[in-house]
Amino acid sequence: MRKSTLFGAVLAAMTLSLSAAAVQDQAIPDDDLGLSKASVYDTPEPAVFEYGNKDAGTVGKRVVRSYNTAPPMIPHTTQDMVPITRDFNLCKDCHSQPDMIGKKITTGVPVPAPASHYVDVKKGELYMGRWTCTQCHRPQADVKLLVESVFDKKVVTRKK
Ligand code: HEC
Ligand code: HEC
Incomplete structure (x- = not known):
């Protein structure tokens, strides 16, 4: 050098x-x-809070999704439904309804889990990667925001 x-x-x-x-x-x-x-x-x-306690089928109202393709929040209570185990899954009993996909859903009728949730929609066979519903779907509580979100859903929303 x-x-x-x-x-x-x-x-x-x-x-x-x-x-x-x-x-x-x-x-x-x-x-x-x-x-x-x-x-x-x-x-x-953190302040103590409780999840909404309305029984499934009595809410009727669905939570607005944060963005297109976001897993919808659970609008009803999940009390006595969790934890989901290998042998216990009540969610499946109400929501694994492949015949209802695309049909009009009225108040009190469980929204059918979409086609992506089954190995075979025609046979109604649930895909085991979706077994633990609460991994992606969560109940809601009415709490004060810790931090205001500036998230803009338009940025991530794609047209299907
Ligand atoms: C007794 C039947 C029943 C059971 C059990 C049940 N649900 Fe539901 N679920 C419903 C009904 C009915 C609705 C429509 C809203 C309402 O009226 O409560 C709903 C709504 C939902 C939605 C909202 C869908 C959307 O598009 O907005 C999600 C997500 C959901 N349930 C997930 C779950 C999960 C996860 C479990 C298990 C922890 C579960 N549900 C157990 C009946 C049930
Ligand atoms: C790996 C994440 C994941 C798991 C696990 C999962 N879901 Fe979902 N779920 C989603 C996503 C993402 C959507 C939104 C799909 C879309 O809009 O294309 C969805 C949509 C739904 C919907 C709404 C359908 C509609 O037409 O609005 C219901 C009901 C539902 N799931 C129920 C369930 C149930 C019951 C289980 C357990 C058996 C489950 N999900 C497990 C990710 C998941």
Whole structure:
């Protein structure tokens, strides 16, 4: 390496470490880190909340989806239906209704799980990768938002 190149490299390294030190000096207050309004050293206790307790079939209203193809939220209670195990799945009993796909759903009638949820829609055979419904579908609770979302569904919504 020529002397001048070596000098240039040393100078560049010095400038880099100097600017890194300058960035380090700009300390961020610990309650400004992340989305939480409190210090990262606090252990906040979230307010106690309860999920909606209306029985399946009595709600009638479906929750607006956050975006097209989002798994819909469960509008009714899941009490006594969870946890779903290998031998216990009440969700399936009401929602595994391939014959109802595409038909008009009236109040109180379970919305049929869509075609993607079966290995074979004609046979009504549920795809086991969908067995644990609560992995994707969750009940809702009426709580105050911890952080306001600026999510814009138009950005991710594709036309089918
Ligand atoms: C007794 C029958 C029954 C059982 C059991 C049941 N559901 Fe439902 N479900 C319904 C009915 C009926 C609706 C329509 C809303 C209403 O009237 O409650 C519904 C609505 C839903 C929806 C909303 C669909 C949409 O397009 O908005 C989801 C998701 C859902 N249920 C998931 C589940 C899951 C997961 C379980 C198991 C933890 C479950 N359900 C158990 C009857 C049932
Ligand atoms: C791996 C994630 C996943 C699992 C597990 C899953 N679902 Fe879904 N489900 C979805 C998604 C995503 C949609 C929305 C599909 C779409 O709009 O194309 C959906 C849609 C639905 C709908 C609404 C259909 C409609 O026409 O509005 C019902 C009802 C439903 N699922 C029930 C169930 C039940 C019951 C189970 C368990 C047996 C289950 N799902 C398991 C992801 C899942």
